[in-house]
Amino acid sequence: xxxxxxxxxxxxxxxxxxxxxxxxxxxxxxxxxxxxxxxxxxxxxxxxxxxxxxxxxxxxxxxxxxxxxxxxxxxxxxxxxxxxxxxxxxxxxxxxxxxxxxxxxxxxxxxxxxxxxxxxxxxxxxxxxxxxxxxxxxxxxxxxxxxxxxxxxxxxxxxxxxxxxxxxxxxxxxxxxxxxxxxxxxxxxxxxxxxxxxxxxxxxxxxxxxxxxxxxxxxxxxxxxxxxxxxxxxxxxxxxxxxxxxxxxxxxxxxxxxxxxxxxxxxxxx
Amino acid sequence: xxxxxxxxxxxxxxxxxxxxxxxxxxxxxxxxxxxxxxxxxxxxxxxxxxxxxxxxxxxxxxxxxxxxxxxxxxxxxxxxxxxxxxxxxxxxxxxxxxxxxxxxxxxxxxxxxxxxxxxxxxxxxxxxxxxxxxxxxxxxxxxxxxxxxxxxxxxxxxxxxxxxxxxxxxxxxxxxxxxxxxxxxxxxxxxxxxxxxxxxxxxxxxxxxxxxxxxxxxxxxxxxxxxxxxxxxxxxxxxxxxxxxxxxxxxxxxxxxxxxxxxxxxxxxxxxxxxxxxxxxxxxxxxxxxxxxxxxxxxxxxxxxxxxxxxxxxxxxxxxxxxxxxxxxxxxxxxxxxxxxxxxxxxxxxxxxxxxx
Numbered sequence: 001x002x003x004x005x006x007x008x009x010x011x012x013x014x015x016x017x018x019x020x021x022x023x024x025x026x027x028x029x030x031x032x033x034x035x036x037x038x039x040x041x042x043x044x045x046x047x048x049x050x051x052x053x054x055x056x057x058x059x060x061x062x063x064x065x066x067x068x069x070x071x072x073x074x075x076x077x078x079x080x081x082x083x084x085x086x087x088x089x090x091x092x093x094x095x096x097x098x099x100x101x102x103x104x105x106x107x108x109x110x111x112x113x114x115x116x117x118x119x120x121x122x123x124x125x126x127x128x129x130x131x132x133x134x135x136x137x138x139x140x141x142x143x144x145x146x147x148x149x150x151x152x153x154x155x156x157x158x159x160x161x162x163x164x165x166x167x168x169x170x171x172x173x174x175x176x177x178x179x180x181x182x183x184x185x186x187x188x189x190x191x192x193x194x195x196x197x198x199x200x201x202x203x204x205x206x207x208x209x210x211x212x213x214x215x216x217x218x219x220x221x222x223x224x225x226x227x228x229x230x231x232x233x234x235x236x237x238x239x240x241x242x243x244x245x246x247x248x249x250x251x252x253x254x255x256x257x258x259x260x261x262x263x264x265x266x267x268x269x270x
Numbered sequence: 271x272x273x274x275x276x277x278x279x280x281x282x283x284x285x286x287x288x289x290x291x292x293x294x295x296x297x298x299x300x301x302x303x304x305x306x307x308x309x310x311x312x313x314x315x316x317x318x319x320x321x322x323x324x325x326x327x328x329x330x331x332x333x334x335x336x337x338x339x340x341x342x343x344x345x346x347x348x349x350x351x352x353x354x355x356x357x358x359x360x361x362x363x364x365x366x367x368x369x370x371x372x373x374x375x376x377x378x379x380x381x382x383x384x385x386x387x388x389x390x391x392x393x394x395x396x397x398x399x400x401x402x403x404x405x406x407x408x409x410x411x412x413x414x415x416x417x418x419x420x421x422x423x424x425x426x427x428x429x430x431x432x433x434x435x436x437x438x439x440x441x442x443x444x445x446x447x448x449x450x451x452x453x454x455x456x457x458x459x460x461x462x463x464x465x466x467x468x469x470x471x472x473x474x475x476x477x478x479x480x481x482x483x484x485x486x487x488x489x490x491x492x493x494x495x496x497x498x499x500x501x502x503x504x505x506x507x508x509x510x511x512x513x514x515x516x517x518x519x520x521x522x523x524x525x526x527x528x529x530x531x532x533x534x535x536x537x538x539x540x541x542x543x544x545x546x547x548x549x550x551x552x553x554x555x556x557x558x559x560x561x562x563x564x565x566x567x568x569x570x571x572x573x574x575x576x577x578x579x580x581x582x583x584x585x586x587x588x589x590x591x592x593x594x595x596x597x598x599x600x601x602x603x604x605x606x607x608x609x610x611x612x613x614x615x616x617x618x619x620x621x622x623x624x625x626x627x
Contacts, residue, residue, distance in 0.1 A: 166357035169324055172344040173351045174371035174422065184370075188361050 029241035041242020050226060050243065057222035058250070060137055060212075061205035064144035065152075068201045069194070071145070072152035077186075079153075080160045098150055106143055106214045113139055113215070135217035143211040144201075151200040159193030160186070195258040203251050223247055274333075275300045275426060275458050276321065281330035283316055290316045291327070292482045298426075298460060303452055305461045305469040308479035309505070314462045317479075318428050321460065322351045335425065349426035350419035355435060356411040358403040364390075364414055365399035371422040389417035392451065409440045413447075420455060429461045433468065445471050466506045470494060478502050499612050503545040510546045510587050513614070515539060522611060525582035527561045529604060533611040543612045548589040550608035553579070559601015565594050 032038045044050055079087055097105060112118045113134040120130045133139045163186065171181040209224030216222075223243065230240030274297040281294040291313045298304050306314035319325040320332060323344035332340045339347055350371070358367050365386050372382045390396050393413035403411055412432055419427055429448075433441045449472055452459050463469055469476050470490040478485040478493060478501075486498045497503035500511050514524040519534040524544055536542055556562045563581025575593055579586040581602055594600060 164355070164357055166353040166355065167359060169322075169344070170351070170353055170357040170359070170418075171370070172324075173322060174418070175345045175374040176370075177345055180374060185359060 025241045025244055027241075028237045029245045032238055041238050042245055044239055044242055045246045050223070053221045053226045054223040054246070054250075056137075056220065057206055057224060060140055060144065060222065061202055064141050064148065064205045065198055065202045067141065067145050068149050068152040069198065072149060072156050072197065073190075073194075076153055076156035076160050079157050094153065095150060097146075102147060103210065103214075105147065106211055109139070109143055109146065110134065110214050113142075134215065135219050137216070137220060139215040140212050140220065140222075143215045144205045144208065147211065148201040148205055151204075152197040155193040155197040155200065156190060157193075159190045163189050199255060199258050202254055206250065206254075207247060273300050274298065275302075275335060276460075277331075277333035278317070278320075279331045279333060281317070281320060281327045281332070283313075283320065283325065283327045290482050291320075294330070294482070294484060296477060296484065296487075298458060301456055301458055303449070303459045303461065303472055303474045305463060305473040305476050306479060307463060307466060307469040307476050307505075308485075309464055311481075312479040313482040314464075314479050315430060318351075318430055318460065318462050321426075322349070322428050323347050348424055349428060350422055350424040351428040351430065352412075352415050352419050352432045354430045354432065356403075356408075356415040358411055358414060358418070360403055362403075363399065364395075364401050364403065364406075367403065367414060368418045368421055370418065375422070385421045389421045392420070392454070393417045393447075408436050409444065412436065412444065416448075416451065420451070420457065424457060426458045426460065429459060431463055432461075433465075434463075441468070448472060470506070478505060480505075496610055497545055497612065499615065500543050500545070503543075503610070503612070508548050508587055508589075510548065510551070510584075512544050512546070512584060514542055514544045514611075516542045516611065520606075522609065525561065525584055527582065529560060529609055530606040531609040531611060532606050533609075536611060536613065541614045543614050545610040545612065546604055546608060548576070548587040549574070550604060551579075551586055551588045552603040552605070553577075553588060553590060553592070553594060554601045554603050556599045556601045559603050561602040563600060563602060565596055565598045565600055568594065568596055 029041050030037060030039070032040065045054060079090060082090065110117075113131070114120070115130070115132065115134065117134070123130050133142070167189075168181060168185060171185045176184065207224050209222065209228045212220055212222045212225055213228075224247075227240050227243050227247070230236045230243065276298040278294055278296045281291055282289070283291040294313070294317065296317075306317055308314050316325060320327050323339075323342060323346075326341060330340070331338050334347070334349070344351075359370065362370070368386050368389055369382045372385060377385075386399060387396075390398055393416060395410060395413055395417070398406070398410070398414070403414065406414065412435075415432070416427075433444050436444060445468060448459070448461075461469075461472065470493075473490055475487065476490055476493045477487050480501050486493060486502045488496075493502065494506055497506060497509075503509045503511055512524055514522050516522050516533075516536040516539070517528065518538045519536075520531055522529050522531050522533075522542065522544060531544075553559075553565075561581045563579040563586065565577055566580050566585070567578035569576045570593075571589075574589045574591050577588045577590065577594065579588055579600060579602065586602060
C-alpha cells in the first residue's frame with residue numbers, strides 16, 4: 001500500500017480549512033461588493049481609524065513580547081539549573097493555567113480587575129488606593145503577557161536545557177566570568193529558542209481581539225477588533241478580508257526577520 | 271615536596287552522603303604526565319574536577335604552585351581542561367574557539383592570530399580557521415579542544431578521558447600525539463582514564479584508584495610488574511590471581527605445589543595472594559613442570575595464543591606464541607622473578623583502602 005495515502009486526511013483537512021479559506025480571504029479582500037477587482041479594501045488601512053488600530057495593536061504586542069521575554073528568560077534559566085524533581089513541579093505549576101480555557105482565564109482577570117472587583121475590594125478593605133487599570137492598555141498587556149508567557153518559556157527552556165554543561169564549564173575554564181559566559185556563550189546559543197518564542201508570542205498578541213475586548217472594554221480598538229467587527233457586526237466581508245491581508249503581511253514580515261536572524265544567530269558569534 | 275606543582279592534601283568529597291574521595295593525598299611534579307586510572311566511580315573524575323575548580327572538596331586543600339586555590343573559581347586558575355566530549359563552542363569558528371581564552375585575557379589581535387596559527391600547526395590542522403566545529407570529525411574536534419586549552423599557556427593541563435569517544439586506531443594515534451605535545455610544550459598533564467593500556471602507553475606516573483582511595487602510585491613498569499594488591503593486578507592487564515601460602519622467605523605454596531620466588535618479609539606460613547601474568551606462565555612437558563594440568567581452551571589472538579590450563583582446580587590463563595592442542599597434558603613452570611606476592615586484605619574495607627602500601 002502506498003504510504004502517501006496516509007497523508008490524505010491531512011491534505012484534505014489543509015485544503016478545506018486552510019487553503020480554501022485563504023483563497024476566499026484573498027478573493028473578498030481584492031473585490032468590492034459587486035465582485036469587481038479593487039485594492040480599496042487593502043488601502044483602507046491608511047484611514048486614521050484603521051491605522052490607529054493597527055499601530056495600537058503593534059505597540060501593545062511589542063510591549064507584551066518584550067515583557068514576556070524579560071520574564072521568561074530568567075525563569076527558563078532557573079528551570080534548567082534545577083534537578084528533575086523540582087523542575088517538573090515548577091513546570092507543572094507553570095502549565096497548570098493552560099489546562100483552563102483561554103476565555104475563562106481572561107474573564108477571570110476581568111473579574112479580578114473590575115472597579116468593584118476582587119483586587120479593589122481587598123485594596124479598599126486595607127484602605128489602600130484602588131487600582132484602575134481595567135479598560136486600559138495596561139490591562140490588555142497584562143492579559144497578553146499572562147496568556148502568552150508559556151509560549152515564550154517553553155522554546156527558551158528547550159534550547160537552554162540542550163546546551164552542554166561542559167561547554168559552559170569550558171568557558172569558565174578558559175577564564176570567562178559569569179557575565180562573559182552568559183553573553184558570549186549562553187545567550188548566542190539560546191537565540192533560536194528566543195526567536196521562536198518571540199514569534200509565538202508576537203503573532204497571537206498582534207491578532208488578538210478577545211483579550212482587548214474583555215479587558216479593554218470597547219474603548220480600545222486593536223486591529224483584530226476592527227476586523228472582527230467588519231465580519232460580525234457591519235457585515236463587510238470585503239473590508240475585513242482586506243485588512244486581514246494587511247495584518248498577514250506584518251506577520252509574514254516578522255517571520256522572515258526571525259528566520260533570517262535565526263540563521264545569523266547560528267552562524268555568527270557576536 | 272620540593273618540585274611539586276600541585277599538592278592535594280587530605281581531600282575528601284561526598285555526594286548525597288556517598289563518599290567519593292576519602293582523605294586523598296597526592297602530589298604532582300612539574301612536567302609530569304600523571305594518569306589517574308580506575309573503574310568508573312573510583313573518584314578519578316571528581317579529583318580532576320576539584321583540580322579544575324568545578325567541585326569544592328568537603329575537606330582538604332588544593333595547593334597549586336605553593337598557593338592554596340581550594341576555593342578559587344575555575345576562571346581564576348592558571349590551568350586548563352580538555353573535556354570528555356570536546357565541549358567546543360558550537361556557534362564559533364575554529365579560530366574563534368581557540369581565541370576565546372586569549373580574548374578574555376585581553377591579548378592583542380596580532381598576538382591572538384599568531385597563537386591561532388601556531389596552535390593549529392601544533393595539532394596538525396592548519397587552514398581550519400574558518401571551519402565550524404560540527405564540520406570536523408571527532409578526532410579533529412579533540413585536537414581543537416586541546417589547541418584551545420594550550421594557547422593560554424597553562425602550567426597544568428587536565429584531560430578528562432579525552433580519547434574516550436574515538437575509535438581504536440584514532441585513539442592510538444592520538445596517544446602518540448599527546449606524548450609529542452607534552453614533550454614539545456613542557457606542560458604538566460593530568461590525565462583521567464579507565465583504559466589501562468592508554469595509561470601504560472602515555473604516563474610517567476600512574477595513580478590507580480578504586481572506591482575513592484589510591485591503590486598504588488608508580489611508573490607504568492612498576493604498576494604492571496609489581497602490583498601491590500589484587501585490585502591493581504586485576505585492573506592492569508590480564509593476570510592469574512591465586513590465594514597461596516608463604517611457607518618462608520623465597521618459598522610460596524600455590525595450589526599445593528611449592529614455587530621458588532624472590533619475595534621476603536611476609537612471615538612464615540602466612541596466607542598471601544600471588545599474581546602471575548599470563549605471559550609469564552611457561553608451558554613445558556608434564557614431568558618438567560612444578561604443576562601438571564590439561565589444556566582446556568585456546569584462542570588465536572594474532573601475536574599470541576590465549577590458552578587456559580586446568581591445573582589443581584584452578585584455570586590458569588596462559589599466553590604463548592607456541593600453539594598447544596586442546597587436551598594436551600602440560601606442565602606449568604614460573605620463573606621465581608615473575609611471581610608477585612601480595613599481602614591478603616583481611617576485609618573488604620581494607621581491600622578498598624589498599625592497605626598493602
